[in-house]
Amino acid sequence: MNAITAGDYPTHFLRKDGRRTATANERVVMDLLSRRGPSSRADLARLTGLAPHSITRLVEPLIARGFLHEALPVAAGRGKPAAKLALEGDAAFAVGLSVMTDAVSLVLLDLAGRVRSGASERLSDTEIQPACQQIRRMIDTAIADAGRDRSTLIGIGVGVTGYFIGDGARLNPPRLLDPWALVPLDTILAEELGEKVWIDNDGNVAAIGEAMLGHGRVSRDFAYLYFSAGFGGGIISQGLPLRGGHGNAGEFASILPADWPQPNLEALRMTFGEHGRPFPDLHAMLADFDAGHPAVDAWLDRCLPSLNLVASAISATIDPGAIVLGGRLPASLASRIAQRIRLTNPERRGFHRPSARILPSTIDGDAAAIGAATLPLRAAFFDLEAGHMLTGD
Structure with missing residues (x-):
């Protein structure tokens, strides 16, 4: 069972700005760069087992679509220096929300895994509609403060305290979040926030964030x-x-x-x-x-x-x-x-x-909000479950 989303993306899809995201094979390369940091084409060829020209055929379209950039070679010792490929943080971002019994936290996470903006406020009203009004205001403010292009927003990940009851995105949270209990949160929040939404509980999203940006790198x-x-x-x-x-x-x-x-x-x-x-x-x-x-x-x-x-x-x-x-x-x-x-x-x-x-x-900051923000980015660029591992030329 994957994180719940209001409608499933295919393995790759078109974004608001018209650029498609990542195919199954491209995800393998992007996942490696996310976990290992900047790497040369030779590094990627060695890690994937593919020939250098196959790596070139994968990375060039990603560079052309603005998802990767290639730094100028830096000489380090003998031999010809190798240019390093890296994720382009400005190419895409996601919003991550953590909805708790007493507060709501928000982060903007870019494609390179950097937190570009964050905020935390007391939840002024636990009823879903006024809570979403507060959240929409927080999102708009964070995007403006960070100077982000909204067309590069992939979606919104939401971590909510509670456990699933086995029926879609229906969670059973503590008593203080009664209005959020046993309702289809994925479709409700997608309608209220006007964006594609992923839902999971707070423990799962925090673990996923740690996997992408913390101890999970090693x-x-x-x-x-x-x-x-x-x-x-x-x-x-x-x-x-x-x-x-x-x-x-x-x-x-x-x-x-x-x-x-x-x-x-x-x-x-x-x-x-x-x-x-x-x-x-x-x-x-x-x-x-x-x-x-x-x-x-x-x-x-x-x-x-x-x-x-x-x-x-x-x-x-x-x-x-x-x-x-x-x-x-x-x-x-x-x-x-x-x-x-x-x-x-x-x-x-x-x-x-x-x-x-x-x-x-x-993880430095709100772990659940950061982890929630990784859900849309994983779905678009990194989730190897959505495709197949590279198998050859």
């Missing part, structure tokens, strides 16, 4: 723990999202028995209140976060057994290369959690089972 298999008002995540296997039969793989909170503490940031906010520092919502707590406050130690001591159980279950069942800590988790707190998590991994004959590394996310 690790093709990892689990992502998403900390927000709730607790969940996503799974990346061989560089692709593992969604499960109902789209809900990564609902890690369900591993915990009912009477165990849930390691979410709402519980941390309540713990701050118990220690004499109340905050009205997560938005306020994260804006003035003090990692050295005693409330943080109390929350961490309380939640550590739950985190150890979840991480151990993930390590034993999925066997990922890494477990990434992210979401709305402050970087200072992510580092402390990473240092303290302990996996159940008994020794046998002097060996422990190879286990996942526990790593803070490398």
Whole structure:
């Protein structure tokens, strides 16, 4: 099950500015450049196993359509210097939205994976129509502030907290987002926002963002723990999202028995209140976060057994290369959690089972909004599931 979109794109399609996006074979080249950075034609030939002239036939149309640029060769040592191909960030961009119980965050992400603009506001009204009015205003402002050409907008990705109920894009979010519950969000938001829309839950989109722009550039298999008002995540296997039969793989909170503490940031906010520092919502707590406050130690001591159980279950069942800590988790707190998590991994004959590394996310900014913005870009340029791997001349 892929991310839900209001109408499916074919493998390649025409954009508003008349340029088609990427064919199946072109996606392989663009995916490599996204993950590895600027590379020469010889690099691409070696990585794909294709002859140099086949690589040339693939990259020249991409250069002509403005999706790649080729830098002038730079001499470095002996031999003829090779020019490097790179993604052209100005050629396309996507909007990413994260809709939370207390706030909405937005980013503009360009084709090269750079955040060109961002904003976060308290959600003024959880009813969908007024919320979309607020979101439209935020999008218009961000596009104007970034000086972007709207005709190069690929679409809008939206991450919403909650789980799918197995019927299209119908999510079951927390009580505070009642108006967003059990309705066809893909078609509703596409109509309200006037653009093509992709929908997924916040944990999945954050994991996808990490796969494209973070640890996924070096690790093709990892689990992502998403900390927000709730607790969940996503799974990346061989560089692709593992969604499960109902789209809900990564609902890690369900591993915990009912009477165990849930390691979410709402519980941390309540713990701050118990220690004499109340905050009205997560938005306020994260804006003035003090990692050295005693409330943080109390929350961490309380939640550590739950985190150890979840991480151990993930390590034993999925066997990922890494477990990434992210979401709305402050970087200072992510580092402390990473240092303290302990996996159940008994020794046998002097060996422990190879286990996942526990790593803070490398994404700087709202992970779900950034991940949501990658959904339209993946669909248009990078999603290898949409086509076939290169197989020859």
